[in-house]
Amino acid sequence: MNYLNYVAPGLSIILCAYLLWAGYRRPNKKHKHLRAFAGLAAITSLYLLYRDLSANHSLSVNEVDEIIILTPGSSADTVNKLLAAKPGLKVYTTEPEIAAANRNAILIEHVNEISGPGKKDPVPDSLSANQAVESAPKKIHLLGYGLAEDELNRLHNKNIVFHPPYITRHFNSVNWNRQLHTGEKLVVQGSYNNNEPGKLNLILTGFNTILDSVSIPGNQLSSFQLQTIPKQKGRAVYTILVLDGKDTIHREKIPFETISSEPINILMLASSPDFENKFLKQWLFTNNYGVVIRTTVSRNKFNTEYLNISGIKAERINSTLLNNFDLVIGDATALSKLSGGEVNSIRSAVQEDGLGLLIKVDSITPGSLFFNSPFRYIASTALNNQQLHLNTSDSGNAMPVLTTTRPMFIANTEQLRAIIRDKEGRVFAATAAAGSGRLLATTIANTYNWVLSGDTTAYRRYWSDLITETSKSKLVAGLYSVDPSITMTDMPAIIEVESADSLPFAAKVNRSLVFLNQQFILPFQWQGLYWPRRTGWQSLASNNDQPFYWYSFGKNDWIELRASRKIAANKLKLSQAIDTLIPGTTSVVNGFQRYTRIYIILIFIICCTYLWIEEKFHNSR
Structure with missing residues (x-):
């Protein structure tokens, strides 16, 4: 059909020239300019309709109906159902382990080897000629935990159907203070999705000692908080256990560092x-x-x-x-x-x-x-001893019962922040x-x-x-942080240093020099990228500061948590992509929009109608 792309413009030009010549030779010269304009408009609209139809036909020839992309966590049953419904579907993956386990899967290096509409990608080195990815699939079935954000962006907002796996009994979120001072509490907070019947117990342990525990009801997404005050100094790795009776469902690491505080x-x-x-x-x-x-x-x-x-x-x-x-x-x-x-x-x-x-x-x-100005004290009217059931306002953790005589409590006002309350809500600190x-x-x-x-x-x-x-806040020379909070081995970690130093400086990470870039908007922030190569503690130091330590997790750590986070990120990204393709938008790659096509057809009909009426009634006179 490529030769028609040259023939059609030539025929249109010849036809326009003929209409102009015929109008010039006609004896009745009335309305000759209007006839010439109507003729040119009719031929132009006809040519545009041809271009629209040819573009859509070319797109339909090059498009593949559907393909499948497998990511970690893909369900074999889902793959089999899709292949049973459409046996000709191609299956691709970027994971060598998945390709080795699934004989139908074709290994590709990057998802952008699946080209966008109207483009033809060269066959990558990792594929043979008969395994090349067909151009522009109409629909992509994405199986497993999903793709990284940059990989989703490379798919050019195609029609993606996400098939995430069902994850049973998993951490939905978790966080804890990675660095604390002597005497400070280690607080592990998060949420756990116990999506099956039966109660579970979350237990925080350290050095073979149970430090805190909490129960998670069945068929419920529940928040939890575990805390303890570590007695040791330096770096340590505690463990959070999830128990179903005596069976251990999860065993995850909680690394942190206890540093000596400056003397108060x-x-x-x-x-x-x-x-x-x-x-x-x-x-x-x-x-x-x-x-x-x-x-x-x-x-x-x-x-x-x-x-x-x-x-x-x-x-x-x-x-x-x-x-x-x-x-x-x-x-x-x-x-x-x-x-x-x-x-x-x-x-x-x-x-x-x-x-x-x-x-x-x-x-x-x-x-x-x-x-005394911020506080107003209220004396108890009770004459006998009272038992106070106290708890901390921030965490809600109960303290042992304390017996006291005629206790005073503090009137709670907007100016105050309560620290200690009793079960009746009275403020004691x-x-x-x-x-x-x-x-x-x-x-x-x-x-x-x-x-x-x-x-x-x-x-x-x-x-x-x-x-x-x-107590008075202490000034620190620099603040360090690493993102993401759960850093994985052989995955990029963003190192951020907050420092008043205006001169360029580098950080040493495990004896490797990492140069940091100063942020334009926040000049006190410096950022760099590092790829941990081993599991365990990583050290970071800049200038003459004390080293900052963080922990790099292995591929078997926090599997379900990372999976649920990735599924949630993919769902959010794909929902945003769908929102950008709502009906009525002006995003069309090939051909005209429907309403534009209607306008062209109307112009063609009006012009042809005018030429017929003018020839029928005016030229015959």
Whole structure:
């Protein structure tokens, strides 16, 4: 049909020339210009219709009806059903393992070897001549977990039918803090799809010890949270188990690193010796906090103790003294008895320098004091002892029951963020911003009872949360991150460094030099690409900073999670591609749109009708 592409224009030109010549020779010269225009328009529209029909015919000849692309996770039953319905379907894959296991599959290197409409790709080296991919398939059946985003883009928004496999009992999402400081909680959060009947147990283990567990109901997608405070320092790999009774369904790795925190120096102000301060200072000392305790003995006389710290004189509280500390913990009574100059020094250090102030509310003090302004305390009317069922507001984890006498609680306002509540929703610890620093008030005065009852974990969790929430933030030289969060061996990992350094610099990854590009919009961000070649811990260091470690997983780790993420990404990408091809859009590759074709036919009919009427009624006169 290619020769007609030359004959048709020639015939159209000859026909136009004949009409012009016939109109010029006609004796009746009336309407000759209009007749010439109508004749040219009729022949032009006829030629355009021919071009449209030939283009569509050429496309239908070159198109393959349907093909199949296999990706990891492809169902053999789905392949057999498609081949049974249409035995002539070609099957392609980019995975050598799939090609070896499926004798019908043809191995290709890239999906762009399946060409777009109207294009003819050369036969790749990996294919023989009789295995070449036919041009422009009308429909692609995509089986398995799907393709990467760039591979989907290479398919030119073809009509893709996605056939994902059914994944039973799998993690839908998961995340945890990869790096934490000593005393900080390791929190593993996510969601699990238990799409079968029967309860499952998720268990976090470390060094052959069960650390936390949670139950997942049957036939339900449930969120979960597991947490613990690691006792060891350095890098470790915990395990999350999914158990159905005694059967282990999944065993996945949770790698993280515990680093030593910069010492936090704390100034404690006590109005008198008591058990709460005694147990607290002992716990702070054991956990390597630098502590100065100033206890009031009598008017203007104090007893001062120094734990893990020296060379500081605490007789008078002023800005010079407070520059040595990250946090002040004080009884409300002790704080209220400070001189005006000392109170002003603490307020200035909190609001301007970011010092934290933790108030242990042992009495109702004047509301005019700056540290009382965000808080309003409500005394309990009960005369007998009460059992408090406390839990942390952020995680909702319950703490052991604590018995206390006439507890006070804090009125919850928009200015506050609750830290500790009871099951009735009453707030017993809350924090508020105060300039650059933070204020935190707690009305629980006998947390040492947890230690006396042997529950040191609850005591440690309680005070770690309060100190972490309130203490002065430390400045870091650089921040490191790796994307994706679950990095796989032999897959690209995007390394990102946040640094104020304006000079180009490179990072060393496992002794390999990786050059980082400065981001144009965010100049403090530097990015580079690295392909881990081995499973396990990877080290990253730039300039003279301490190395940052991340974990590269093997191909057998988090299989179902990665599969579900890829399926979700493919569904989203294909739904967006369908949205761009809705009826009425102007995206047509070959031929004219239907409404354009109708306009051309109408022009041809109108022109021919005019020429017939003009010849019939005007030329005969």
